Structure formats: structure tokens, C-alpha cells
Amino acid sequence: MDLPTHFGPDAYQYGKRTSGETHGVVLTKPHIVDLILDLAGYTRDRRLHELRLLDPAVGTGAFLLRAVHRLMYVANREGLRPSELGAALTSFDIDPSHVEAARAHVRAALKEHGVSVKVAARLADQWVRPGDFLLTPLAPFDVVVGNPPYIRIEQLSQRLQAEYRRRYASLFDRADLYVAFIERGLDLLKPEGRLSFICADRWILNRYGAPLRRKLTEQFRVHAYVDLHRASPFESEVIAYPSIFAISQGRSERVAVASMARATPDECDALRGHLLGAHPVTSPGVSVSTYDSWFQGDEPWVLSTPEHLEALRALEARFRPIEEGSSTRVRIGVATGSDKVFIVPADADIEADRLVPLVKREDIQEGAIQDARRCVINTFTQEGRLVDLKRYPRLARYLKANEETLQRRHVAQNNKAGWYRTIDRVYPELVQRPKLLIPDIAGSNEVVFEAGHYHPHHNLYFITSEDWDLEVLGGLLGSKVALFFIWAYAVKMRGGYLRFQAQYLRRICLPSPTELPRKLSDALRKAFRQRDFARLDELAHVAYGLKSLPAFDFVDTRR
Structure with missing residues (x-):
């Protein structure tokens, strides 16, 4: 049995369209909307009155209004009465204020086409519906377009999360809600x-998208x-790392993969x-590659050029991923949930065996670690249970003084004790x-050796190994060859920066440490210690048996 289309006061508001926007709607620029409508086949040369178009998260109507103007052009050409167009368009929004705003904009647009006030009001009510698109029973559509909401699934109420996860297999791990919109739109x-x-x-790259x-x-x-990473497709400035894609039923054949520098008209x-x-492409800001075959299964979509993909696949065929068949492990440092409480000076008035030396991203300067004399509080026993605060009166006093802050955390809400x-x-x-x-966010691979003095913070990933001399491994991981793997798989951020997350670091393939000649290993170790990155790049090519790699853009922050 279907739930109601609105969950009540705990329901998430679809107006939260992109990161950085907590109220209102981020509008897509009209010429971008027009391109999306064209790619979806909603063009004026077709009999649009015979098609059904859906915008699943209408906001204030950026997509719907452009569709209305196209529809009315065709209706006038075909000699149709506006009152006959009620089934042509459908849109949803869960925010009543957005529904009303979109309806008002539709009425105004129809007035431009000479539609009577009464008919315009009826069509606006038909075309813009209040409710939750993900929970409303619907018949199939010819065209689905829009800008789905961007919000992490864990930000929703537990009840709503459970229902969405029950219905949508795409809501895997810490998925963003937009993946459910894509899944349902396709269905x-x-x-x-x-x-x-x-x-x-x-x-297209992250684990949750698999x-x-x-x-x-x-x-x-x-x-x-x-x-559209480099472009500004929205009316306001937001950090969204967007893309446009056009999909239909069938199997992928030749696929055009494009980029635009500014996404101008x-x-x-x-x-x-x-x-x-x-x-032919006539604009210097536009580049297009053609993929003759597409990706298989749930593998990440590595979308640069076919040349880059061919080089990547060749390396992956010859070498093994960093964790495969070895003791080498990639992990992330500790997340506390409240750094201002749990990270303290080394001389804090807390029992010494509860304080663990900590290294953070900002402690690393030019390949060396500057001891900031800070510690993270360890609230666990060696067996993994929470410590008994009665045994640690100074720790108990400190935590009690910060209890209000700690109780507000999500982890505390789920576990009061x-x-x-x-x-x-x-x-x-x-x-x-x-x-x-390895820092989480950087322009390139800033790999630092830590001899055994600190626990890493969560803005650092760390690698341990029993198989490798870590300085030799650091030399390989600090090279452009290793960076090529990260660059291929990682999410690209504004300014050319990359996320060095564990899921991407684990994609790095390596030669076997036992097969590297001793002279080469010694040279890698020496270059790594000297931070000689030009030499590391040369040595890595030798280790991988490479003559060259396709050029790729990155911000070289190695130092």
C-alpha cells in the first residue's frame, strides 16, 4: 500500500536544490534548460501535445515554463485549444510555497499566449502538483527533465529514510537523494x-552510485x-559539480562525452x-569525445577521453590494486563528531592514558610534520567498550563540562548512554x-612519511604495510603515475583540486615490491626523502615500464 504523498512536518523540502542552499530554489539558466529539453527530444518540430512531460522537482518552474512555451507554440501551430492540453505536462514539489510560485508563473506564461484566466488557472493546477514524487503512483512519461534535489539520505527523518530505501535500490550506503530521482525517472x-x-x-564515480x-x-x-565542472549553469553561484545526461531505454552504443568551459549560450x-x-564543434570552450563502448556493471564511469581510459585500463591489466593480495591497507583517520571538545592540548587536565597524540592536515608543511602538541581524547577501552568515567575523574569533569555540546551530536542522539x-x-x-x-583534498598527491608518533585525524588518509618499505611505496604514490589513477577516478573539485578518498586510493595499481630492482627501490626512497618529484616521476615510469602517459590537467601542490 502506498504511503500518502506528503509525510507531514518531518518531510524533507525538495527546495533544497544544491549544497550551500538551505532555503529557496537554485534556478537553472534558461539556455541550459533549453539544451536539456532538446537533448530529451522535447523540441518544437514534434507533436508535443501528444507527449507527456514530467518535471519531478519543479521548484518555481524553471524547466516547466520553458516547456510551456514550446507546448503552446505547437498547440497554436496545430490549431488546438489550450483546454485540451491538461495531460501534456506534470510536475511535483513537496514545498507548498514552491507549488504556488510555479503555478503563478505558469498562469503568467499562459497569459502571454492569450489563454483566458480561467483556463490558465485550471492548467496551472493540473500541471503543478503538491506531493512527493518518490511516493506518488504515476503512469509512464515520454520525457522526464529537471534538476533533482541534492541532499544526503541521512539528513532525512528515520521514517522517510526507511521508506525511500525500501522502494529504491539505488539508495545505497550514504547516497544522495538525487539517485532515487534518477532511478524513478528512468523507471x-x-x-x-x-x-x-x-x-x-x-x-558516476562514488561507491554509493554503484x-x-x-x-x-x-x-x-x-x-x-x-x-559542467568549470561552468556556471545556475542563476546563483553554488558548489554543485553538475553534469547533464540524456538517457533512454536500450543498451549504450556510441556515447558522446562533452564538456563546456562556461556553458554560455x-x-x-x-x-x-x-x-x-x-x-562540427565551432566553440573553443566545447570539447567532445566519442566512446565507442560504454562501461560494464557498476564500474565507475571514467569520463575524460578514450585515450585516457585506454591508458588506465592497460595499467590495470598489468598491475594489482594497492590492497590486493598484500598486507597494505588504506584507511581514514579518526572522526570525533566534535573536534572542539575531543581535540585538546597535550597538557590538558585529563588522565594521560586517555590522551593520544594527533596529527592534522595543517600540521604537514613541505613534507614534514610540525608537532602541534595536540591530542585526541580516547573514550574507549582496549576491548572497544566505552571507558567508565568513574575511573577517570578528570576526564569525567571535562566531559561533563561539555555534555550539552556532545549530547546534540547525531551519534549521541542514537545512543544516549x-x-x-x-x-x-x-x-x-x-x-x-x-x-x-595523504591529505583528503589537494591538487595532487601530497604523500608524507610518519615514522610512528601520531594518530591521524579524519582529514588525513593513511597507509600501512608489512610488504613495502614505506618510503619506497611513498615514492611511487607521490609520482604522477599514481596521481593518474586518482585523477581518473576521483571527483574533480573547483580549482582543479581532487578528493583523495580511500575508495580512490584503493584504485591505484602497483608493481610488486619484490619485483622492483634494489637499485630502483633505493632511488625511489632517496627521491622521496628529498621531495624530488621530477625524479620520482621518472623512476615511476621505469617501475611501471612506461614510455609516457597521456597528459592530464592537475594542480601540482607537491612540495
């Missing part, structure tokens, strides 16, 4: 229908994918002419282990 397509969204691109990628590769056809026109009219726990467990024994440290 609502008619056999010849097409979906075209502008959407954050995290799902189920959606599998569904797409097995059941649907990708027609075009447009990277001229660039959109040039791209449209190439994708839909096979015209464990209100003073850190999100992650602290492992004091990790301090003594030599390790490689």
Missing part, C-alpha cells in the same frame, strides 16, 4: 521516452554526457549543433606504526 519512461537531468556528478550505474548499464542507453548552441545535427563517545574509535596502538599520510 517511468515509456519505451521510446528519454530522461535528461542536470545533476551533481558524484554518483547500484544506479549497474541499473543504467544493464537496462538503459546513455546518449550524451556533458561535464554560444557554447550551448555549438554543443547542440554537434550532438543533434552532427555539425554513549553520549561521550567519538564517532570513530581511537586506536592508541596505531600511533607507533609507521605510516604514509
Whole structure:
């Protein structure tokens, strides 16, 4: 039995469209909307009155209004009365204020086409519906377009999370809600229908996008994918890392993968002419590659150029991932849930055996660690249970003084008895282990050797190994060859920066440490200690048996 289309006061408001926006709607620029409608096949040369178009998160109507004008043009050409168009358009929003705003904009648009006030009001009410698109029963559509909401699933109420996860297999791990919008939009397509969204691109590479990628590769056809990382497709400035994609039922064949530098009207026109009219690309801000075959299963979509993908696949065929068949492990440092409480000076008035030396990203300067004399509080016993505060009166006094702050955390809300726990467990024994440290966000691979004095903070990833001399491994991981793996798989951020998350670091493939000649290992170790990155790049090419790699853009922050 279907739940009501509105969950009540705990329901999430779909107006939260992109990161950085907590109220209102981020509007997509009109010429971007027009490109998306064109890629979806909603063009004026078709009998649009015979098609059904859906915008699942209408906001104030950016997509719907452009569709209305196209529909009315066709209706006038075909001699149709506006009152006959009630079934042509459908849109949803869960925010009543957005519904009313979109309806008002529709009424105004219809007035421009000479539609009577009464008919315009009736059509606006039909075309813009209040309710939750993800929970409302619907018949199939010919066209699905829009800008789905961007919000992490764990930010919703527990009740709503459970229902969404029950219905949508794509809501895997810490998925963003937009993946459920993509899944349902695809499932609502008619056999010849097409979906075209502008959407954050995290799902094409991240772990949480795996189920959606599998569904797409097995059941649907990708027609075009447009990277807008460098562009500004929205009316306001937001950090969203968007892309545009057009998908239909079938199996992917030749796929056009494009990018636009600024997504100006001229660039959109040039791209449209190439994708839909096979015209040569005339704008220097537009680049297009053609993939003759698409990806399989749930593997990440590595979308740069076919040349880059060929080089990546060749390396992956010859070498093994960093964790495969070895003791080498990639992990992330400790997350506390309240750094201002749990990270304290080394001389804090807390029992010494509860304080663990900590290294943070900002402690690393030019490849060396500056001891900031800070510690993380360890609230766990060696067996993994929370410590008994009665045995630690100074720790108890400190935590009690900060109890209000700690109780407000999500981890405490779910575990009242464990209100003073850190999100992650602290492992004091990790301090003594030599390790490689890698910052989470950087322009390039800033790998640092840590001899065994600190526990890493969660803004650092760390690598331990029994198989490798860590300085030799650090030399390989600090090279452009290792960076090529990260660059291929990682999410690209504004300014050319990359996320060095564990899921991407684990994609790095390496030669066997036992097969590296001793002279080469010694040279790698020496270059790593000297931070001689030009030499590391040369030595890595020798270790991998490479003559060259395809050029790729990155911000070289290695130092």
C-alpha cells in the first residue's frame, strides 16, 4: 500500500536544490534548460501535445515554463485549444510555497499566449502538483527533465529514510537523494521516452552510485554526457559539480562525452549543433569525445577521453590494486563528531592514558610534520567498550563540562548512554606504526612519511604495510603515475583540486615490491626523502615500464 504523498512536518523540502542552499530554489539558466529539453527530444518540430512531460522537482518552474512555451507554440501551430492540453505536462514539489510560485508563473506564461484566466488557472493546477514524487503512483512519461534535489539520505527523518530505501535500490550506503530521482525517472519512461537531468556528478564515480550505474548499464542507453565542472549553469553561484545526461531505454552504443568551459549560450548552441545535427564543434570552450563502448556493471564511469581510459585500463591489466593480495591497507583517520571538545592540548587536565597524540592536515608543511602538541581524547577501552568515567575523574569533569555540546551530536542522539563517545574509535596502538599520510583534498598527491608518533585525524588518509618499505611505496604514490589513477577516478573539485578518498586510493595499481630492482627501490626512497618529484616521476615510469602517459590537467601542490 502506498504511503500518502506528503509525510507531514518531518518531510524533507525538495527546495533544497544544491549544497550551500538551505532555503529557496537554485534556478537553472534558461539556455541550459533549453539544451536539456532538446537533448530529451522535447523540441518544437514534434507533436508535443501528444507527449507527456514530467518535471519531478519543479521548484518555481524553471524547466516547466520553458516547456510551456514550446507546448503552446505547437498547440497554436496545430490549431488546438489550450483546454485540451491538461495531460501534456506534470510536475511535483513537496514545498507548498514552491507549488504556488510555479503555478503563478505558469498562469503568467499562459497569459502571454492569450489563454483566458480561467483556463490558465485550471492548467496551472493540473500541471503543478503538491506531493512527493518518490511516493506518488504515476503512469509512464515520454520525457522526464529537471534538476533533482541534492541532499544526503541521512539528513532525512528515520521514517522517510526507511521508506525511500525500501522502494529504491539505488539508495545505497550514504547516497544522495538525487539517485532515487534518477532511478524513478528512468523507471517511468515509456519505451521510446528519454530522461535528461542536470545533476551533481558524484554518483558516476562514488561507491554509493554503484547500484544506479549497474541499473543504467544493464537496462538503459546513455546518449550524451556533458561535464559542467568549470561552468556556471545556475542563476546563483553554488558548489554543485553538475553534469547533464540524456538517457533512454536500450543498451549504450556510441556515447558522446562533452564538456563546456562556461556553458554560455554560444557554447550551448555549438554543443547542440554537434550532438543533434552532427555539425562540427565551432566553440573553443566545447570539447567532445566519442566512446565507442560504454562501461560494464557498476564500474565507475571514467569520463575524460578514450585515450585516457585506454591508458588506465592497460595499467590495470598489468598491475594489482594497492590492497590486493598484500598486507597494505588504506584507511581514514579518526572522526570525533566534535573536534572542539575531543581535540585538546597535550597538557590538558585529563588522565594521560586517555590522551593520544594527533596529527592534522595543517600540521604537514613541505613534507614534514610540525608537532602541534595536540591530542585526541580516547573514550574507549582496549576491548572497544566505552571507558567508565568513574575511573577517570578528570576526564569525567571535562566531559561533563561539555555534555550539552556532545549530547546534540547525531551519534549521541542514537545512543544516549554513549553520549561521550567519538564517532570513530581511537586506536592508541596505531600511533607507533609507521605510516604514509595523504591529505583528503589537494591538487595532487601530497604523500608524507610518519615514522610512528601520531594518530591521524579524519582529514588525513593513511597507509600501512608489512610488504613495502614505506618510503619506497611513498615514492611511487607521490609520482604522477599514481596521481593518474586518482585523477581518473576521483571527483574533480573547483580549482582543479581532487578528493583523495580511500575508495580512490584503493584504485591505484602497483608493481610488486619484490619485483622492483634494489637499485630502483633505493632511488625511489632517496627521491622521496628529498621531495624530488621530477625524479620520482621518472623512476615511476621505469617501475611501471612506461614510455609516457597521456597528459592530464592537475594542480601540482607537491612540495
